Amino acid sequence: MNIVGVAACVAGVAHTYIAKEKLIKAAQKAGHTISMETQGQIGIEDELSSEKIKNADVVILAVDTAIKGRDRFTGKKVVEIPTEVAVHSSGKLIKHIEENLKL
Amino acid sequence: MKNLNIKKNLMTAISYLIPFVCCSGMLMVVGNILGGQTIKNFNGDMHVADVLFTLGGDGLGLLAVFISMFIAYAIADRTGIVPGFLCGVLCKEYGYGFLGGLLAGFLAGYLANYLKNTIKLPNWFEGIKPMLILPFLTTLIVGLVMRYIIGIPINALQGFITSTLTTLQGGSILVLGLVVGILSAVDYGGPINKVVFVFCLGLMSEGYTTPMNALISASMIAPLGLTICYLLSRIIKKDIFSSDETNALKSAFIMGCCQITEGSYPIILNDLVRITICTAIGAAVNGALVFYWECTNPIAWGGFFTIPGQNHPGLWTAALLIGSCIFAILCLFLKKKPSASTAESEEEQDLNLSSIKISG
Numbered sequence: 001m002n003i004v005g006v007a008a009c010v011a012g013v014a015h016t017y018i019a020k021e022k023l024i025k026a027a028q029k030a031g032h033t034i035s036m037e038t039q040g041q042i043g044i045e046d047e048l049s050s051e052k053i054k055n056a057d058v059v060i061l062a063v064d065t066a067i068k069g070r071d072r073f074t075g076k077k078v079v080e081i082p083t084e085v086a087v088h089s090s091g092k093l094i095k096h097i098e099e100n101l102k103l
Numbered sequence: 104m105k106n107l108n109i110k111k112n113l114m115t116a117i118s119y120l121i122p123f124v125c126c127s128g129m130l131m132v133v134g135n136i137l138g139g140q141t142i143k144n145f146n147g148d149m150h151v152a153d154v155l156f157t158l159g160g161d162g163l164g165l166l167a168v169f170i171s172m173f174i175a176y177a178i179a180d181r182t183g184i185v186p187g188f189l190c191g192v193l194c195k196e197y198g199y200g201f202l203g204g205l206l207a208g209f210l211a212g213y214l215a216n217y218l219k220n221t222i223k224l225p226n227w228f229e230g231i232k233p234m235l236i237l238p239f240l241t242t243l244i245v246g247l248v249m250r251y252i253i254g255i256p257i258n259a260l261q262g263f264i265t266s267t268l269t270t271l272q273g274g275s276i277l278v279l280g281l282v283v284g285i286l287s288a289v290d291y292g293g294p295i296n297k298v299v300f301v302f303c304l305g306l307m308s309e310g311y312t313t314p315m316n317a318l319i320s321a322s323m324i325a326p327l328g329l330t331i332c333y334l335l336s337r338i339i340k341k342d343i344f345s346s347d348e349t350n351a352l353k354s355a356f357i358m359g360c361c362q363i364t365e366g367s368y369p370i371i372l373n374d375l376v377r378i379t380i381c382t383a384i385g386a387a388v389n390g391a392l393v394f395y396w397e398c399t400n401p402i403a404w405g406g407f408f409t410i411p412g413q414n415h416p417g418l419w420t421a422a423l424l425i426g427s428c429i430f431a432i433l434c435l436f437l438k439k440k441p442s443a444s445t446a447e448s449e450e451e452q453d454l455n456l457s458s459i460k461i462s463g
Contacts, residue, residue: 010114010297011121014358014365041122058461064294065115066108066177079461084293087368093459100461 001101003027003034004048005060008067009083012041019062019086026090030098039067048072058097062086077101107213108178110294115177116170116208117297121404123169124304127162128402130155132412135401163401166308167194167204174205178212182219182233186211186241193246199257201308205301206257207249215241265309277391283314284390284426285383287321291371292364296322307403315403316413317393319362320423321386323406325378326359326367327423328385328430335435343440348373362406373441381433389426393419 005023009015020036027034037048050072053059059073061080079097086093134156142149142157168191175187190211194203218240224232271279286299296318303315333352336343344352351369358366371378398419400412413419 010118010294011292011363012118014292014363014368018365018368041118064111065118066111077461079459081459082294085459088372096459097461 001032001057001098002052002055003032003058003060004037004052004056005034006037006039006048006063006067007083007086008039008063008065010064012039015064015083015087016040019083019090022090023060023062023086023094026094029091030094032094039063039065044068058101060086060093060097109209112174112177112209112212113205113301114294114297116173117301119173120166120170120304123162124166124403125405127159128400128412129405129408130159130162131401132159132409134159136411159401163308165195166201166304167191167199167207169204170201171204171208171211174208175212175215178209179215179219182215182237182241183212185238186215186245189242190245190249193249197250197254197258198261199249199254200261201305202261203249203254203257205305206253207245210245210248210253211241214245261309264306265311268306268311276394279314280317280391280394281387282390283317283394284321284386284388287318287390288324288364288382288386289379291325291368291382292322296364304403312399312401313394313397316398316400316409316419317390319400319404319406319409320389320393320419320426322362322364323359323423324385324389324426324430325364325371325382326355327427328381328434329367329370329378330356330359331427331431332434332438335431339435341435343435343438344370345373345441348441360407362404374438377437377439378434381430381437384433385426385430388429389422392422392425396422398422 003023005020007016007019007023009019016038017040020038024034024036035048035052036046038045053072053076056076059076059078061067061073061078062083062085063080064083079093081093134152134154137150137152137155139150139152139154139156141160142153168188171191171194172184172187175183175190177183187208190207191204194200194207197203199207215237218237222232222236224236268279283299283303287296290296299318300315303318306312307315329352333344333349348370351366355366355370358364396415396418399414400409400419402409402412410416410420
């Protein structure tokens, strides 16, 4: 499946990027394509293109704060979790999504 | 209550606030080192150091304004900025402090949102709504409520907290230090740490900086402790770090020196429970020592960069090292070398995923 996601934590220097890495690793291991945007202290990096969002089957928001551009995902299937979940259990999270999405 | 998203909005504001307090604190420290003092007469003679010190101090004095504005912004987006800012100014002027700023921000944000959705105007008049009506009405209502209703108990509460903390002695100081230390460190920069951060920042804006100082060193216990543990393990030739962990440790140490705990995650996650026990004990001792020695400093974040601001740089560093050494020694006994296979399969924590819903 096609996954897009946003990661954003409070300090915006560490959890954000660990969550991104873990999610990318777990998704690729399970054979999905994934693009992650980060909204750290530095601002938005790797911004998701509207095409990627359009083609996505599911949106993963690993966020502890309010994020910019949330309205981009209106009408999409959205999974929202704290960054902690992505950091600790990204593999299980992907599996959980697979089971519940029933594609 | 769930829709109010109190935690997320608070965290958003804190995320804007962190660089603000770092920068202001650092300005104060640089000014302080150069011998600067608060400028009282802006037309008189002043030194560069005075300019820096005063700017930093003014910055920290504006904490209430800043937090109020960004909470309101997190809740109501643009509409929140003006009422959040003005109500924050009111909190600063009447001495409601950081706590008042927090409340004012939430009230302004939610009210601005509510008014935005309820006030309906004819089309030709719609333009005046965001320009005048929303900011004016929100500020008017929240400002008056803060001044004449909520402000009164807040002032009393603040007086109570400050007098309690300044009169704490002996055992109770140590207990407070233990608690602040443990809670700051135990989730490695996660949500618990940030809640303590808000609490400490509130006390800091009242001029009581020891709790924040304990949080700073407690956050550094895990990375520094792991580094010491690694060195010790090399000395006594106890093979408990895998090569991946040794690599991760390098960046963990550097990040740890700047008070970013998260660099230690790759190592901590291999053995979460055992290492967290070490962290809690090390951080508790560290917190108690920082309180006991009454270490203060005006910078709210920055690891070793806070040393120039420390009133007792030696004692603060000693508290940090003692805590880290306790961590290291415990860790040396408790930690096991991750076997190659478990490192590959990456055991994951069992979080309760069933509550995670897919919406849309």
